[in-house]
Amino acid sequence: MDLDALAGCLASSACLVTQTTSGLIIGMLLFLVAVGLTLIFGVLKVVNFSHGAFYMFGAYFAMTAYQLTGSFALAMLAGAAGTAILGLIFERVFMSRVYGADVLMQLLVCYAFVLIFDDVVRIIWGPEFKSMGMPSAFQVMPLFIAGGVVPPYYLLLIGVALLAAVVLGIGLSRSRIGKVIRAAAHNPGMVSALGINTGLIYGGVFALGGMLAGLAGALAAPVRSLTPGMGFSVLIESFIVTVIGGMGSILGALIGALLLGLIRSFGSLGFPLFTEGLMYLFMVIVLVSKPTGLFGREAA
């Protein structure tokens, strides 16, 4: 425990800016993965244990597109679009068959695909770790804001994630499709009775969830090494985020991810040997005080 370092940081604007942006960066990437997870759970009532694989595929698709075209924008597009298509196929061909099944069966199917997807990546891209490399446009000196250090690439990352959060929030609450999705989440039988193809909605939601995880993977690719199985560690933290924020709540995922990011960022200063533990401790505190998570709703 190094409370002096933590207190010193809180008293310094430079440290405060650096650590806060560091927390936002960690949080925003987590949000993109966790929001897909929570969206799928909210509508399909399935805990998609294979969600981390979409993060992994997003990173590999982006790296491949970047190597082929040299375009960062196309790399991001490939990461997001590729995983959306993969998500749609995965849902229609496999997941749709276990919707009514026991939770254990759903978990088993998802876990099987975690292993299959890892092996697919190993076969296509090889078992060794890869690096996409930072696009030259972002190989610049970091910005100094109030004495704090902020890399420009991370500003882009935070911006893209925020944009995704806003579009998703407005889209789900204001647009017709959003309303149909929410209705399907609430009462799929009634939505189906109104002549709406619920299968299409489910496939679309799964594709959207996969796309968000894939986008997170694509954004992370320039700064993280790519290995088969890389989605697993992200998945664990995403589960913590969804539990803290409340399963099925998009706002909860955003707040949960940001809180977790800040806990990691400032916790590494004050509690360097207990940073991981702090996350779980926080989750326990939230669950004890509000078992449905910060923004979760009681089951009807």
Place this chain on the structure above:
Amino acid sequence: MTRTRTPGISRRSTLALMGAGAITFAAPWVARAQAKTIKIGMPTILSGRVAQLGTSSRNAVMLEVEKVNAAGGLAGRHIEMVIRDSKGQPQEAARVARELVNTDGCELLLDGEASSGSFAVHEVARDLGVLCVHTCSEASSLTADPKQHIPNAFRCVRQGIHDSIVGGSYAASIAKAKRLKKWATCSPDYAYGRDTTGEFTLYLKRFAPDVEIVSESWPKLFQPDYTEVVTKILQAKPQALYSCLWGGDLTSYIDQANIYAMFSQMEVFAVNMADYTALTVVKNLPKGIHSGNRYIKTFPATPENAAWGDAYKAKYNEYPTNWSWQNATAVMFLSEAAKKANSADGKKIAEVLKGLTIRCPFGADGTVTMRGDDHTLVGYAIGWGTTIPQEPYVPEVKAGDWKTIFELEAEWKKSKGYT
């Protein structure tokens, strides 16, 4: 009542004669099969996050075994390698090792496991009495601790304590020249990371006593994001950073630290940087990272080493790793010991291996020695240098002095109660 025997050969005699005939005709074939082939078992990591190292170990062994077989085999016996995946799990490594000996009939073991698995395989070797050469574990205690000592196990690997002595000495000389007093460390949070960092700082402070460690970070192994670690180190404003992160963790860390311009703010000492697995993967390798040599074909700067690196690359279309040269050296030792013993018998080879010096492309002076008293490799090329972003990646390596290494290693062993 008396039994009368029918004339001629009885049924029992016929069966006995047929059996004897079969044995007579088959025995030379069986004996030839035993004489001509010797199976060597090898548990190593062929799947999971460090599969690349296990694969490179297998490649190096096969490269050398082909040469030995072409030259007549191990004391005249053709080597057949039986290589199995342990998935990097110690219990699986032990199970595989036992199976290789008991079921597959392997007469020797090459243990291509990381430290955790090596200790498990070591116990199997202790139990079965089979000759075992560890080829990947750098944990010093595996051979330094007398409790671990068994007559049939050897370690053909660089050692953490050797690297720390050379690294500490090299870093101290830079620290004195550039007046680097405030240091930070960032290493993976498991036995290797903790031990190696502790030993490095021990010798850094010994050679440069005014050095102060102002920040320590212990990210967990295979952590995907190091942002909070990078910013924490930046807050401490050290003049130098030491890290023993490795593989994908090291490349992630470099990519993430790069965009904070960390490498322009402090001197960085990363012991595991100068390995082709990391050097060729990092797209924006900063200039001037100090690193220990792992495997590079330009150190030792001899035609033999360069030729070996090129031959490996020509065969496998990638450069060797640190685990590659160690495994290759193990096969060279076995071959030479079998020649001297004029036998492929494990016990006879073990007797000859003690104190054996062989010519080797990876030796500091062209030779390496299997030290007799603790059954470990010494005399290999060891040094530190600074990186550049293109080949040869580490153009100049300052070689470590083995005389100093031996002196300090002896002190270290005494301080640990090993002698």
